[in-house]
Amino acid sequence: MDGDGGADRGAGPIGWRPQPGPQALFVRCPLFEVVYGGARGGGKTDAALGEFGLHAQEHKAAAKGLLVRRHRVALEPTIARARQIYLGEATWAEAKSRFEWANGAVLYFRYLDNDADADLYQGHDYSRVYVEELTQFPNPAPVDKLKATLRSAAGIRCGFRATCNPGGPGHNWVKARYIDAGPMTAVEEPFRNPFTGKVRTLARMFIPARLADNPALLRNDPGYIPRLQQSGSAELVRAWLEGDWNVIQGAFFDSWSNRNIVTPFAVPRDWTRLRAFDWGYAAPFSVGWWALVPEDRRVRPGLVLPRGALVRYREWYGCNGRPGEGLRLDAETVARGILEREAGETIAMAVADPSIFSEDGGPSIGERMRRAGVRFRPADNTRVGKAGALSGWDQMRARIAGTEAGPMLAVFDSCRDFIRTVPVLQHDRLRPEDLDTSAEDHIADETRYACLARAMPPPIPATPPAADDSWRRDWGGGRGPGARARGWKAL
Numbered sequence: 001m002d003g004d005g006g007a008d009r010g011a012g013p014i015g016w017r018p019q020p021g022p023q024a025l026f027v028r029c030p031l032f033e034v035v036y037g038g039a040r041g042g043g044k045t046d047a048a049l050g051e052f053g054l055h056a057q058e059h060k061a062a063a064k065g066l067l068v069r070r071h072r073v074a075l076e077p078t079i080a081r082a083r084q085i086y087l088g089e090a091t092w093a094e095a096k097s098r099f100e101w102a103n104g105a106v107l108y109f110r111y112l113d114n115d116a117d118a119d120l121y122q123g124h125d126y127s128r129v130y131v132e133e134l135t136q137f138p139n140p141a142p143v144d145k146l147k148a149t150l151r152s153a154a155g156i157r158c159g160f161r162a163t164c165n166p167g168g169p170g171h172n173w174v175k176a177r178y179i180d181a182g183p184m185t186a187v188e189e190p191f192r193n194p195f196t197g198k199v200r201t202l203a204r205m206f207i208p209a210r211l212a213d214n215p216a217l218l219r220n221d222p223g224y225i226p227r228l229q230q231s232g233s234a235e236l237v238r239a240w241l242e243g244d245w246n247v248i249q250g251a252f253f254d255s256w257s258n259r260n261i262v263t264p265f266a267v268p269r270d271w272t273r274l275r276a277f278d279w280g281y282a283a284p285f286s287v288g289w290w291a292l293v294p295e296d297r298r299v300r301p302g303l304v305l306p307r308g309a310l311v312r313y314r315e316w317y318g319c320n321g322r323p324g325e326g327l328r329l330d331a332e333t334v335a336r337g338i339l340e341r342e343a344g345e346t347i348a349m350a351v352a353d354p355s356i357f358s359e360d361g362g363p364s365i366g367e368r369m370r371r372a373g374v375r376f377r378p379a380d381n382t383r384v385g386k387a388g389a390l391s392g393w394d395q396m397r398a399r400i401a402g403t404e405a406g407p408m409l410a411v412f413d414s415c416r417d418f419i420r421t422v423p424v425l426q427h428d429r430l431r432p433e434d435l436d437t438s439a440e441d442h443i444a445d446e447t448r449y450a451c452l453a454r455a456m457p458p459p460i461p462a463t464p465p466a467a468d469d470s471w472r473r474d475w476g477g478g479r480g481p482g483a484r485a486r487g488w489k490a491l
């Protein structure tokens with residue numbers, strides 16, 4: 001094989017060979033879980049298909065693979081490419097949607113556009129599971145269910161392999177789980193089988209994909225890069241070419257920038273304070289404390305918060321550390337937590353998700369919190385503006401974009417969960433004027449309530465200032481809780 005010592009896994013009789021670099025690493029990596037992600041056209045899908053070809057040769061009838069994509073149409077080009085790669089090795093059985101090898105190996109092609117369908121795989125067993133475009137899955141639950149199907153009666157080493165590009169509704173969890181641990185770094189982590197509850201320690205690794213590592217594509221299709229360059233903004237093209245996870249495709253709040261993040265300062269006593277709340281029990285709740293800037297205030301050289309700007313000076317995000325999962329606190333406990341955090345402050349106004357006032361056979365959440373000493377009034381819950389009206393997300397967007405004088409919405413850099421979840425929110429695929437609610441949107445909802453409680457007066461600037469993306473570099477890092485990382489020397 002070509003050069004880099006991967007001969008043991010690249011020299012079989014199938015026509016396909018991994019290219020040197022990440023593809024070769026991908027097919028040789030012995031760890032249970034390998035995620036290959038980054039640049040478009042980096043050779044990820046080829047690597048996944050080729051890896052199974054080699055696995056099938058090696059393990060014959062014990063090789064049982066499942067390749068999953070989110071959407072059915074997206075499977076078709078993958079099947080077409082697999083036909084080329086497996087030519088003379090395996091045949092496509094349309095009715096069963098699988099490739100069959102004469103030696104008994106099989107590779108199923110399936111799609112999973114509904115998270116609940118992952119339950120149908122309970123009791124299955126595969127030696128390889130491939131998830132293509134992992135970032136198309138808004139949350140990891142269905143993926144973890146597929147992972148739980150990896151076991152082999154023949155006792156061969158099983159493995160989970162996934163490919164992905166930056167962007168998409170799952171960008172956030174994929175980045176936090178795999179990319180932030182660092183490239184080529186083995187991470188050991190307990191994995192709880194969602195079907196049986198059994199916990200075992202599994203090792204995983206992220207391999208970054210770059211277009212430059214796919215000379216086969218560049219040789220055969222010299223127009224590929226110029227075509228990419230014409231089909232997106234400079235930032236997006238950079239994300240595609242370099243596989244940069246800190247550049248976010250299609251961010252809903254696209255004018256969010258470094259100027260929306262400020263170093264904490266003591267909020268003067270006479271500033272008006274506002275508390276906003278989005279209730280959650282199984283899902284996270286979000287409490288945001290906002291101060292209204294009474295006069296233009298210079299917060300750092302070159303940055304002024306104009307009169308009327310809202311500053312998020314504190315937050316309490318009720319998440320148990322796993323994205324999208326709540327703390328399961330009752331209304332009284334949340335109320336007590338709020339009172340403790342704001343002790344000594346005068347809160348002039350408090351707004352909350354109107355649904356907390358609905359009664360369902362007993363006192364509402366809002367009423368229980370009132371009895372515990374925390375009052376709210378129902379927030380305006382309009383998400384998308386009707387003709388001409390500036391409401392919901394428009395207000396929030398306009399505040400983030402701000403005016404020439406400065407941003408009308410800023411957050412203290414201590415509000416880590418806001419900074420982690422809001423800027424990466426994406427447009428809804430079917431309703432682009434709304435945001436994709438399958439991502440972690442609780443803090444955005446709570447912020448929307450705050451923005452509507454202090455609506456910006458028209459006019460709104462026609463041209464928002466150019467985005468400064470340095471916040472992404474500053475804030476893109478961090479490791480998942482409990483992850484243990486060590487350099488992977490096995491290569």
Ligand SMILES: Nc1ncnc2c1ncn2[C@@H]1O[C@H](COP(=O)(O)OP(=O)(O)OP(=O)(O)O)[C@@H](O)[C@H]1O
Binds near residue numbers: 165
């Ligand atoms: N090892 C290889 N041998 C021959 N050709 C290859 C190899 N790897 C990749 N290619 C060529 O590069 C093309 C693009 O690779 P591939 O589809 O795997 O990229 P990708 O990273 O999955 O792209 P996307 O991000 O668009 O999903 C393939 O269709 C194939 O023509």
Ligand SMILES: [Mg+2]
Binds near residue numbers: 044045046163
């Ligand atoms: Mg691909």
